[in-house]
Amino acid sequence: MPAKAIVAGITLVIMVMLLVCMTEYFLPLSKKAELDMLCRNALLRMENNGGFSSADSMALRLKLEEKGLTDVAVTATPNAGQGGMLTLLVEGDYSYNRITALFRRKDVKVHMVYHKSSMSRKVVN
Amino acid sequence: MDIRSEKGSAAANVVIAAAMVVFVLLPVFSAVMEKQILNEKARVIRDAADMANIGTYNALKTENLGRVLVDADRRKALDIFRELLRANLRLDGELCPEEGSIAEGPVVIQSLEMYMDGLPAECPDGTVIDRPAVHSRLRVPVKPSLYRGSILKLLGREYIELELHVDSEIPVNN
Numbered sequence: 001m002p003a004k005a006i007v008a009g010i011t012l013v014i015m016v017m018l019l020v021c022m023t024e025y026f027l028p029l030s031k032k033a034e035l036d037m038l039c040r041n042a043l044l045r046m047e048n049n050g051g052f053s054s055a056d057s058m059a060l061r062l063k064l065e066e067k068g069l070t071d072v073a074v075t076a077t078p079n080a081g082q083g084g085m086l087t088l089l090v091e092g093d094y095s096y097n098r099i100t101a102l103f104r105r106k107d108v109k110v111h112m113v114y115h116k117s118s119m120s121r122k123v124v125n
Numbered sequence: 126m127d128i129r130s131e132k133g134s135a136a137a138n139v140v141i142a143a144a145m146v147v148f149v150l151l152p153v154f155s156a157v158m159e160k161q162i163l164n165e166k167a168r169v170i171r172d173a174a175d176m177a178n179i180g181t182y183n184a185l186k187t188e189n190l191g192r193v194l195v196d197a198d199r200r201k202a203l204d205i206f207r208e209l210l211r212a213n214l215r216l217d218g219e220l221c222p223e224e225g226s227i228a229e230g231p232v233v234i235q236s237l238e239m240y241m242d243g244l245p246a247e248c249p250d251g252t253v254i255d256r257p258a259v260h261s262r263l264r265v266p267v268k269p270s271l272y273r274g275s276i277l278k279l280l281g282r283e284y285i286e287l288e289l290h291v292d293s294e295i296p297v298n299n
Contacts, residue, residue, distance in 0.1 A: 007135040011142040018146065022154045029165060040172060047179070083183045085212075116173070117212035119180040119205065121296065 014102070021099045028110045031094050034067055039114040042076075043088045050122025051079030052088065060090070069094050069112070080120040090114040155271050162270045163285070166227055170265050171291055173213035178259040178293035180209040181239065185295070197239050206237055206261065214265075230266035230284050237261045239295075250290040262290040 042060050046052045057074045064072045069092035077086045091113050100106040184202035210216065215226035222228040238260040240246050245255040250262065266284035269276045277283065 003135045004138060007138050011138060015142065015146065015150070018150060022150075022158075025158060026161065029161060033165065033168070036169070036172065043176070044179075087212075116176060117209060118176050119183050119209060121182055 017099060017102060024096075024098045027096055027098075028094060028112075031068065031096075031110075032112055035064065035069065035090070035092070035112050035114055038063055038067070039088060039090050039116070043086070043116055043118050046076060046086050046088060047118045047121050050081065050084070050120045051086065052076035053078070064090070064092055068096075080122075082120055082122060084120045085117055086120050087117045088114065159269055159271050159276075163267070163287075166267050167287055167289060169227055170214065170263065170287060171289055173210060174261050174263055174289065174291040175293050176213055177206045177209035178261055178291055179295070180205045181237075181259050182295050196241055199239065202239060202259075203234075203237055206259075207234070210234070210263075227267065228265050229268045232266075233264040235262040235264055235288070248290070248292055250292075252290075252292045254292060257295045258292055259295060260290065260292045262288070264288050 038060065042052070042056065045056065049056075052074075057076060061072045061074055072090070072092040075087075075089040077084075077088075080086055091111070093109050093111055095107050095109045097105050098108045100108070181197065181202040183205055184197045184199075186196045186198060207220070210232070211218070211220065214228055214232065215223045216228065216232055217223055220232040220234070222230065222232075236249060238248065240248070240254045240258050240260065244257070245253055247253055248258075248260040250260070252260070254260070265287045267287055268284055277285075
């Protein structure tokens with residue numbers, strides 16, 4: 001009987017660990033969705049303003065760092081007239097603590113990139 | 126004599142637990158994860174189509190705007206749409222995927238409609254449009270991420286084709 005209880009306990013621990021491990025796979029996916037949403041809003045603003053100022057770039061970087069990204073680099077077209085191509089490239093690292101083996105957790109770094117283009121709507125008089 | 130044990134055995138417990146992991150836990154997790162990844166891919170494609178839709182603003186005939194007439198050069202709109210779609214989905218001139226593209230095969234622009242007058246109107250997918258807008262419909266082949274070979278083999282297909290439609294309002298008051 002004790003053998004059965006021990007085996008049941010170990011099995012339960014392994015199953016819980018598997019469930020936690022699987023749940024943690026979704027973390028970078030949701031973080032990427034957040035990054036995409038912030039960058040998309042920035043690109044729409046760029047489209048309206050005909051470019052991205054250094055203040056806008058700093059604000060975006062701060063927002064991304066608040067979301068937990070590190071080493072954020074923002075490269076964007078500073079200005080373009082109506083019909084000009086605008087490009088926004090944002091790169092950053094997301095580190096999170098994940099189960100890598102039984103009873104072992106480790107920091108894992110995921111590199112995230114947002115690279116999209118749009119067309120300026122700003123009419124320069 | 127009854128040889129069955131009412132207490133069961135530890136080995137049987139292990140086998141049952143392993144079977145639960147292999148036949149229940151892992152397949153359910155894989156299906157949920159696969160669905161989540163496909164949804165993410167669809168979101169990225171929808172975003173790209175939306176940016177391309179909004180970009181067609183640049184095809185508006187500006188000489189008519191002063192007369193409160195909103196009209197567009199349809200040929201130019203399609204060119205802009207293709208250009209932005211190519212840039213955002215990493216496609217070549219034939220709309221075939223380049224390195225780093227989310228698409229796994231040629232992308233097909235099934236429709237691109239501009240609604241400028243006669244509003245409210247209904248797009249081919251049933252959305253009611255009451256302001257100047259662009260409707261686009263794309264077919265994008267993608268591959269499943271987990272167990273991709275097995276899933277496609279079961280479906281008897283090379284790709285999963287995502288058909289997405291996006292309606293975007295054109296900002297005519299800019």
